[in-house]
Amino acid sequence: MVKRKFHRKNIQRISDSTVQRLSKYFRTLTYMKDTGVKTVSSETLARHNGVTAAQVRKDLSCFGAFGRRGLGYNVSELKGNIGEIMGLDRTWKVALVGVGNIGRALIDYDQFRIQGFQITIAFDSDPAKIGKTIHGVAVRDGENIERDVRAEKVDIAVVAVPAPAAQSVVDRLVAGEVKAILNFAPINITVPEGVFIRHENMAIEIEGLSFSLANPGLVRGS
Amino acid sequence: MVKRKFHRKNIQRISDSTVQRLSKYFRTLTYMKDTGVKTVSSETLARHNGVTAAQVRKDLSCFGAFGRRGLGYNVSELKGNIGEIMGLDRTWKVALVGVGNIGRALIDYDQFRIQGFQITIAFDSDPAKIGKTIHGVAVRDGENIERDVRAEKVDIAVVAVPAPAAQSVVDRLVAGEVKAILNFAPINITVPEGVFIRHENMAIEIEGLSFSLANPGLVRGS
DNA sequence: AATTGTGAACCTCTTCACAGCT
C-alpha cells in the first residue's frame, strides 16, 4: 500500500472536466516553477487557464487542502501534489499503432517523454515503414500486436490508424492487456468494462469553429 | 437574407457538447449514406456514437423537426440539414501557421478538403521549409501574416507553433481579420470578443488516461 | 488584509416519460 501525500476526501468520483483542468494547472505550475515563481493564488492560477478562482479551489479540494489561507499555494509543492494525483510522477509504457503524421508528431513531442510517456513500441502495416527506426523506436508489423504489447507490458496505446481498422486494432490491444487507449480515428470504439478510452478528433474541433462562424451569436461561452 | 430549411426554435444558445455531437452524427450519416442506408432511427444514431436516443433527439430539436414519427430520419435529408447547420455546406479558407508534423497531418487529411476546409496558405519560420510546397500549398515566412491572411480572406487559422509564440501569432491573425482559431499550442490564449477559439491538446487527453490508470474507479462515466 | 476551503444556491445538461404523428 503506497502512502499518499494527498487525502482523497470521500469516495467521490471526479469529473472529466476537473481532470482536464488539473492537467492545465499542472502545465502552468511547471512553467511557474521553471521561471522561479514560489507562490501562487487560486486567482492567478485561474487567470492563466481561463477559469474562475472558485473553480480552481473546488477542483483541488477534491483531493485535499494544499494551500494556506491568506498565503496561497506553494508552486513546487502543488505541482508535486497534482503530479502525484495525475500519475505523472511515474513512467507509462506507450505503444503507437499507426506511424503516420500524427504518430510521428507524438514520437517527436519531447514533452511526452519528459512527463513520463515512453513510446516503447510502434506498429504499422506499411512495408516501407516496417523495420525503420524513428527517434529510437523500431517500427514493426502488426502481425502479433497482442503478444507484443503483453510482452512489453504496455500501459497506454495510441491508435492512429484509418477508421475502418480502429475497432479491430483496439480489440487486439485489449486482448494484449492494454488498459488505456487514446484513439485518433474518427469513429466510436467500444471497449470492455475496466478499459479506459479517450478520443482525439481534430475534425470535431474545426467543425465546431465552422458552426460558430455559420451561426454567430449562437454558441455558449464565447 | 438566406432562406434556411431548418428552423431555429427560439433565440436559444447551443451548448458546445451539442455541437460536438452534431459533428459525430454528421460523420455517421455520411458513412451511412455512402453505404446506401436510407433511413435511421435516433436509437441507431445514438448507438453509433455512444449516447442515448433521447440525447440525439434533443440535440436535433434545437434546430427543428427533421424526422417522421413512427419512421425515423431520412439519412440523406438529415445529413443535408446537419451539414447546413454546421456550415459544412460551404468552403472555408484555412491558414496554417507552423508546418510541423501536426500541420502536415492536417494538410494530408483529405477529409478536410472534402468537408470544405481548404488550406490556402501556410506559414513557418524555418528557412528550410519556406518556399517549399506541401500538397500544393506553398509555405511562406511569417513576415506579413496580418497582410497575407487579410488579402486571402482567411476564415479559420490553425496555430501549430511552440507555446511561447502562440499568443503573438494569434494577435497578428486577429489583426488580419481572422475570426476563428484552432490552437494546438499547450497554453491558454486570449482573443477579443467576436473571435472564436478552440484548443486541441493531445497532452491533456493522454494525461487524462494517466489519471484513470493512477486512480482506477475514480473516474466518472467509464 | 489576504486567501483558502466549502456548503448552499444556481445553472446547465441529460434522461425520463408520454403525447402526438405516421
Add this chain to the structure above:
DNA sequence: AGCTGTGAAGAGGTTCACAATT
C-alpha cells in the same frame, strides 16, 4: 405498433458567499 418531439424531472457541474486561517 413504432418512433419522434418535448416538457418536466433528475443529475451534475459551476459559482457564490462566507467562515476559517495565516
